[in-house]
Amino acid sequence: MPYGGQPGTSYDSQQPAGYGDNQDYYATSDAYPPPQPPAQRRAEPEPAPDQGDGWEDEQQKETHPFFTGDGGGDDGDAEPGDGRRGGGRDRRGKTKKKGRNGVACVVVAAVLVGGVGGAGYVGYQYWQTKFGPPPDFVGTGSGSVEVEIPQGAGGYEIAALLVKKGVVKSQRAFVSAQQANPKGNTIQAGVYRLNKKMSAANAVKTMLSPSSRNALVIPEGKRNVWVYEEIDKRLELKKGETAAVAKAEAKNLGLPKWANDNNEVKDPLEGFLFPASYPVAKGMTPEAVLKKMVARANAEYGKQDLAAEAEKLGLKSPLQLITVASLVQAEGKYKHDFDKVARVVYNRLQPENTETVGRLEFDSTVNYIKSQSRLDLGAVDDLRKIKDPYNTYDIKGLPPGPIGNPGADALNSSIEPADGPWYYFVSVTSDKTLFAVTNEEHEENRQQYEKENKKP
DSSP: OTTOOOGGGSGGGSOOOOSTTSOOGGGSGGGSOOOOOTTTSOOOOOOOOOOSOOHHHHTTSOOOHHHHOOOTTOOTTOOTTOOTTOOSBOTTOOBOOOOHHHHHHHHHHHHHHHHHHHHHHHHHHHHHHHTSOOOOOOSSOEEEEEEEEOTTOOHHHHHHHHHHTTSSSOHHHHHHHHHHSTTGGGOOSEEEEEEESOOHHHHHHHHTSGGGBOEEEOOTTOOHHHHHHHHHHHHTOOTTHHHHHHHHHGGGSOOOGGGGOOTTOSOTTTTOSOSSEEEOOBTBOHHHHHHHHHHHHHHHHTTSOHHHHHHHTTOSSHHHHHHHHHHHHHHHOSGGGHHHHHHHHHHHHSTTOOSSTTOOOOHHHHHHHHTOOOSOOOOHHHHHTOOOTTOTTTSSSOOSSOSSOOOHHHHHHHHSOOOOOOOEEEEEETTEEEEESSHHHHHHHHHHHHHHTOOO
C-alpha cells in the first residue's frame, strides 16, 4: 500500500468505474470531498521506502557510462541485481571493476590534448612559412661555385638554381632580397661565379656586378670571326679552335634546312649566332656554345614566317631575308634609320634601277671580304676589280649569305621597310643620315659629310 491508508480506500477493492449498471463514483460527493481546515487535516504518514524504479530520486544524477565508469551492461563482471544507483559496491560489499569506457575517456582526452598540440605546431609552422622571416644565410659565404642562369629565368627560377647549388638557403629569401634591391630585376642570363652559403642580399648584389658574370655578349652586327675568337678566349682554347669546330660541325649544330641553299656561302653559321648574352665558362665545349647560339637564332627567326615574308618582298628564300637584315644592320648603324636603309636595299635590287644598275655597292661587303672595318676603301673602280661573290661593287643582287649577325630590329625593318624612292644614303653624324634619290643629290650629301667629319 503506497500511502498507508485504510484497506477499503485502495483502488484494488473498488468496483470498476464505467457507465450503465456500474456505479459512477465521479458523480458523487465522495469523489470531491470538501477541503478540511489545517488543524483537522490528518498528518500524512511517512512514505515507505521506494520499491519502484526511483526515477524521481535519480533524475538529477548522471548515469551515462562514459562518466560513471559503468560498463552499461556489457561488463561481464557486473553482479546480478545491480541498480542504477550503485556507487561502486554491490550489496555484498564487493568493489566493481572499472569499465573499459573509463579508460576510453582517458585515451580520448589524451588524443584531444595531443591533437591540439599538433595543430598548434602545424599552425606555427604555417605562420613561419607564410609570414615569418625566410630562412637565410649570414654573410658573404665561402668557397665558390658556378651557376648558369638560362635566358628568361624569373626570380623564383633563379632562386631554385641557387638553392640547388648551395648558394642561398631558401627561394623566399632570394626573391625578397631581389625585390628589395632597386636593380634586382636586371639580373641577366649567364654563368655566375658565386660563393656558397651567402646571404640572399649578398647573392643579389654579387650577381648584379659584371665581375661575377662569365657571359659572352654578342653585340648586334658582329661577324662570326669575332664570336669565334671570344669563345676561344673564354674557354681558354688555342686561337682558331672554335672556328675549326664551326667549319667541321656546321651541319650538326641545328641550322634550319634553308640555311645552306647557296654553295658560295663562306660560313654557314654567319647570321645564326644571334646577338644576345650566352653563358660561356671554362669546361664547356665550343660545340655546346655554338649550339646555344644557333638555337637562339632559330627561336627568334621562328617568331615569323620568313618564307612567306621573303616571297612578299620578291626574295627567293628566308636566307636572302637574313642577308638583307645583315646589310641593314651593317649599313644603317642606327635603329631610327633601319626602315629607310632597308628600302634602299630593295630599290637597288629592282630591275628598273638605273642609278646603280642592280648593284648594291655597299662598303660593308668589301669589309666582310677583307675581315676589316674601314670607311675609306678607295676608288670605286678599284673596288670593282675585287673578284669575290660577296663584292657588291662587282656583282648584281645580294651576296650569297649574311655578312654578320643581325638583331631583331634590323630583321623587322627588312620585313617592313619604309616607303620611299631613295637609292642613296650617307650618315653625316650619329644622329643624322641623309637619303637621296639621284647620284647628284647624293654627292652633295657626301660633301656635307666630309665637311662635318673633317679633321682639324
